Amino acid sequence: MVTVADTELDGRCPTGDIASRWEQRKRDLKLVAPHNKRKSTIIVVGTGLAGGSAAASLAEMGYNVLSFCIQDSPRRAHSIAAQGGINAAKNYPNDGDSVWRLFYDTVKGGEWRARESNVYRLAQVSTSIIDQCAAQGVPFAREYGGSLANRSFGGAQVSRTFYCAGQTGQQLLLGAYQAMMRQVDAGRIKTFVRREMLDLVVINGVARGIVTRDLVTGKFETFAGDAVVLCTGGYGNAYYLSTNAKTCNVTANWRCYKRGAYFANPCYTQIHPTCIPVSGDHQSKLTLMSESLRNDGRVWVPKTKDDTRSPDQIPEAERDYYLERRYPSYGNLAPRDVSSRAAKERCDEGYGVGPSKKSVYLDFSEAIKRDGEDVVRAKYGNLFHMYERITAENPYKVPMRIYPAIHYTMGGLWVDYHLQSSVPGLYVLGEANFSDHGANRLGASALMQGLADGYFVLPYTIGDHLATSKLPKVTTDAPEFGEALNAAKSRVQAILNVNGTQSAEHFHRALGHIMWDNVGMARNEKGLIKAIQEIRELRESFWKNVKVLGTGESFNQNLEHAGRVADFLEFSELLAYDALYRDESCGGHFREEHQTAEGECDRNDDKFCHVAAWEYQGVGNDSVLHKEQLNFEYCHLGTRSYK
């Protein structure tokens, strides 16, 4: 039985005409005078698109910024791996795009599980992002005459995606990183690399600092500030195999959750349909093949089960182009969640191909016959090369084999319209928060949200907190810092003390299996209850049997990993619990009990048109649910159909 809090959560959203809400709010926000900005210190954790852009912007405004990252340089955060592009409602191609359309597409794509006010603001500031990045020297693709080029993406009916070859994330991140480094040079940002945040320090209910561990020396440190900004990304690595980088983790978010920040909608996970399939037990991560491939590739499996013939031996009549069959109007361009589930369904029924039978074909033979190999090479050459490097198969001759993989997480720490969590003074940006994508994120929208939060939202809203909260000065001598420091130290020591027989890697892989099998693309009550039980058992086993060599006072990658796995083992239970609670299907959350006759999502707006934000009650205890009702005044509740 879920315990529900008495009062409803207030997202502090403005009311009135949606187009003027952000302007109105900006007018009402209190300002901080320049001489006071110089006296304020803001801690920014993470240096991806959200953290990099926030740190740079705050420093430009005159704040002192302490910037922390887990990598050896702020330039390496995982935003760098985004390939496709960034959306903005510029309407440069004159194809009828507008702020309204981007807003509408995003709310609908998120299956009516995001806040209208937030999404509208996101669409509004999207245009400023492109201006800002172009001014920084981000080399966006251009037309011959020098104006910006756009392409269509993720099934949108307009071309609103800006891109830098296949490396958009890299170029946007380097733009933010360089803006940051300019402020480092100006003395307004201090960077701390190879630092892992291990706790949040809360004094009188307000976030005032963090505890970190220096990953090179093992030294624990505390830092005090006037506000803490968390930009630490998503939790896809709970599934072990994902398209995330290896260091992506939930630790910073989870420690904040344990200090009182609510965790919202953890069950909204995005599974991307076109990834290179698992090749063996040694597999350490999955690699995404850009969604753009589905513009020309046709997805199919054999019509007979357990067909072991090579694809060129299977005649046309014996192939099942299942996306074209099920979704005649969208065909191979059906959205990510729908395409992923359809691939799983075929493989589960025994029609999968490849050595593990866990993949489907993405076949370019028709496009090659129609347009010629050169045309296909010009469009997708680098992706085909990457595929061949990893699989040793030539996709010009043999169909690619693909399978869905965990890619992005829409859930995250709950934040209000100001991006402030339920702990005052703790702000959460980018993938780490839950706010803008609802139950399913559209392609090219993650880069947009990260930069919107960091460049154009937080710099305004954080001033209001600093100006109105009358914060007393604190130093790291305050007892709360000592308590948090000791908690972080003893947890690391506890891991070292177990001295068991199994590596952290072993537990992480085992957790990944539980999550993927039961809390993956399709979920049901029985499987979720089983998963929660298995996660608890695995967590218990971890604390009895994990083996970490070396000491805490050195560069110890194994110890780092074990700490993150320990947090994933706690967090994953909440993810499964949220999935069990949300007794409906929407976007990336598909409950098998709730599907239409055609196998599509069956939402329950009467019972679940709300944000589920969970409050910590101790490890292994059920969290308390705080609901935030979602109202749709402009983009009315409807059905997503791709038939």
Place this chain on the structure above:
Amino acid sequence: MNHSTSKTLNLTLKIWRQTGPDQPGALKTYTLTNISTDMSFLEMLDVLNEQLIAKGEEPVAFDHDCREGICGTCGVMINGQAHGPDNATTTCQLHMRKFNDGDTILIEPWRAKAFPIVRDLVVNRSAFDRIIQSGGYVSVNTGGAPDANAIPVPGHMQKDAMAAAACIGCGACVASCKNASAMLFVSAKVTHMANLPQGQAERSKRVLSMVATMDAEQFGNCSNTAECEAACPAGIKLSNIAQMNREYMKALLFSCE
């Protein structure tokens, strides 16, 4: 080709082990059996590390993150070649099918005075950050930008800028250079900015300042051996160094900086 070509390898690894920056280091020999040719190079090291942990030996430290060739975190010398034998490929994207059964593989960290060793195969590349900090940006504050289409950038300029901006900052250029020169890295940023209208205002100041920082960080000079271009996983061309030299001369002789 298809998956039936996957095989297994037995390998001898000679790996540089060093517990800290001031500790002595040495090569240690390990043997691995049944390594699938489908594995990436780093997955092969994962297998080794799991076996070491089981035996109670501390695993080999190596840097890595995205494992898809873009973050620039990974990078080791493999048989004397930065990122190993494959062309335009990072260590994480190198696969074991490029090796033969019975091979001995020598694995060492990047070696350069400006990149001190942290542990085993991990080095400190923050000198690169300090070079960028000294001028590798356009000075524009958030919020003050004109409409993105207000300044046209002809397609060929954008393509040149993009080709240079593709640098992933891994340090293979430094590691492969007999002078431990960072000229390829620095020139990639200098030409990226110099080729765009947005980079013009600070064009002279940028190149002078970045080159001065590069020298102060104790990177060597370029003697046009082009090992850097051969090792670069991001395809950065030697012609960037030529352009940076021209930019530097112009700035030194004709600018007011």
